[in-house]
Amino acid sequence: MLELPELVLFDDHGNDWETYENVLYEYFKNDFIITQPVYRGSRVYISKHPLHKGKEHTFWHITSTGKIESERVPDFRKCERIRWPNPILNNCEKLKFKSWENKRGKDKNICICYGDWEYLIILIIKKGYSLLLTAYPIEKEHSKRKLEKEYNQYIANIAPV
16 A cells, blocks of 8 residues: 555644645645646646635645635645645556546546545546546545445446456
């Protein structure tokens, strides 16, 4: 199993949200702007727009939660794992993480699961590249079961007869 970077904890940054957000953003910038991870031989990019507080759209999707963009709130479990997506994506094929395709709306996605349904990364498939949509810990048992069912159905449909 891949050894992931340590969690980036709020408590370790003076319990100050602004300081913590800046630390998170520096990790994000290093892992997704200065360099980009590679998945299946192609670079993984981020959605830059719309910017919020001078930070890219994808940053907010891997550090906060909420259906309405302007009302998203920090999700500390997502924040703590800010350093996980890059090494998971870079090592996905070598370490054979569970991955499968799905469709949500008009987007065709790749879902990548780390561990025993512990953490999920979702990429939007584009022509010649992919975009990091979101990444988050899978905390609810019903969510784990739903994802495992979707994965098993995908595998059953692509398995040779």
